[in-house]
Amino acid sequence: MNEAQFESILSDYGDTVYRVALHILCSVPDAEDAVQQTFTKLWVSDKHYDSEEHLRRWLIRVAVNECKKELRSPRRRIAPLDDAQAEPEFVNDEYREVWEKVKALDPKYRTAVYLRYYEGYTAEEIAKMTGSTASTVRTRLMRARERLKTLLGGDGDD
Numbered sequence: 203m204n205e206a207q208f209e210s211i212l213s214d215y216g217d218t219v220y221r222v223a224l225h226i227l228c229s230v231p232d233a234e235d236a237v238q239q240t241f242t243k244l245w246v247s248d249k250h251y252d253s254e255e256h257l258r259r260w261l262i263r264v265a266v267n268e269c270k271k272e273l274r275s276p277r278r279r280i281a282p283l284d285d286a287q288a289e290p291e292f293v294n295d296e297y298r299e300v301w302e303k304v305k306a307l308d309p310k311y312r313t314a315v316y317l318r319y320y321e322g323y324t325a326e327e328i329a330k331m332t333g334s335t336a337s338t339v340r341t342r343l344m345r346a347r348e349r350l351k352t353l354l355g356g357d358g359d360d
Contacts, residue, residue, distance in 0.1 A: 208245060215258055216241070218321070219265045225316040226269040226309050236268040262321075263331040266313065273309060303353040311346035314339055 219240050223233035243264050251257040304315055317328045318339075325339040332339070 203245070203247075208241075211244065211257065211261075212241060215261050218258070219261050221320070222262055222265050222313075222316065223269050225304075225320075226266065226313050227272060228305055228312075232269075232272055236265055236272060239268045240265045259327070259331060262317070263333075266332050269309075269313075299354065300350070303350055306353065307346055307349060311342050311349065314342040315346045315350075318343055 216237065220233060220237050223236035223240075224230065227233050227236065240261060244261065249260070251260065304312060307315065313332060314328060317323045317331065318325070323331070325336045325343065328334070328339045329336040334342075
């Protein structure tokens with residue numbers, strides 16, 4: 203891979219990889235580190251990618267693995283996701299409330315929710331990216347929805 207190809211890939215997928223890392227780690231500096239590690243692995247990799255989607259999935263898989271390493275790290279810094287530059291713009295307060303509740307979920311649930319509802323992946327695709335089974339992903343999505351319903355004060359009829 204030459205420098206121009208690498209810069210093109212970074213331009214195309216850098217934001218996606220950053221958002222995945224940010225949703226898992228809830229820390230801007232840690233997410234930036236995970237992105238840097240992900241793209242460093244891409245640079246030194248001699249792997250051939252069959253398609254753009256294959257490359258995108260590979261990048262997300264590597265980013266998820268880097269985030270998992272960071273979460274297991276003994277020097278893990280827990281920092282709230284309060285940076286103004288990291289906070290997305292919301293159309294209304296209801297969306298902001300949902301965002302806050304999703305951030306409060308356990309990382310395994312937060313990752314599944316993000317990849318399913320924001321990136322649009324199926325349970326099977328998420329399973330491949332996270333090293334889980336599709337059944338585990340579906341269970342995590344179900345539990346995340348239940349927790350979000352409780353956190354958001356749902357009455358169970360929604």
